[in-house]
Amino acid sequence: MNSVHFPSDTGEHAIVLTRVAETHWHALEDDRVVGRGETSRRSDGRIFLSIDSWHDAVFDRLAEAMLADLPRPLHTVVDEADTDLRANWVRAGFTTRRREWEYLVPTDPSVTGLGSAPLPSGVTIVPAGDAVLTELSTVDREIREEVGWADLPAEVVLRPDGITAADLPKYVVAATPGGYAGFARVVRVTRLPRIGLVAVKAAQRRRGIARALLAHALGSLHRSGIGTAAAEVHEANAAATALFEGIGARRASSNLELVIR
Secondary structure (H helix, E strand, O other), X not given: OOEEEEOOOOOOOOEEEEEEEOOEEEEEEOOEEEEEEEEEEOOOOOEEEEEEEOOHHHHHHHHHHHHHHOOOOEEEEEEOOOHHHHHHHHHOOOEEEEEEEEEEEEOOHHHHXXXXXXXXXXOEEEOOOOOOHHHXXXXXXXXXXXXXXXXXXXXXXXXXXXXXXXXXXXXXXXXXXXXXXXXXXXXXXXXXXXXXXXXXXXXHOOOOHHHHHXXXXXXXXXXXXXXXXXXXXXXXXXXXXXXXXXXOOEEEEEEEEEEEO
16 A cells, blocks of 8 residues: 655654555554554445544644545534544535534333333334344335434444344344334444444334334343343424423433535
8 A cells, every 4th residue: 555654743653644544544653653544434435533642733744634535525523522523524625514412311110201112003122133134124125214224233243144133132122014114233342332323214213113213122131130221313303302301311421523625
């Protein structure tokens, strides 16, 4: 890969920027790695950037090199409380596209009020891991098409066979006689599980299905000894905000998606 040399703003040695792989850049000063840049392509085609550097000057050089090499638009996500990192991306030309509120959600049914929530008529809950993969992937794609891929979390990777919901143990599904109506995705990779997405098909909304999915998902966590989960809600999604705040979730932080076009 080609390298570019810049005068150093951090010391007496030049900064050498190298694209070491298709998705990775390194910044070296005196043969030490002082910064790294990386890209990832989400299932909807959006390209997200991340930069880890010792100094703002190195960040600027990496951002300049990456922006010169990559097609736009380009995206990144930052913790809104990390004002220094946000300032670095703004300096590179990025602007805020959307805000996600992060909530801490109690799992105890006596706190959420979900313990006595009846299932909507004709709806059954398929426990995590028991869904039919092809049907789950179909409803996932249908919901994403209804809402817009760019307005849903993009952590799910689209496989070559078109499957978008391959990790069955993460999915609790609402089933109706006409097929799957929605699902909740629960990620349990840390001690604080995350409700990655609660989604219901447009024709099945306002029936209490999302509430039933949350009741099952949170109840399962509570029975396994977990008292709190995390959830992210787009600030413009009034229905989701009302749902989570109505079961006692409290807002803890926020993330910003930034974009340069």
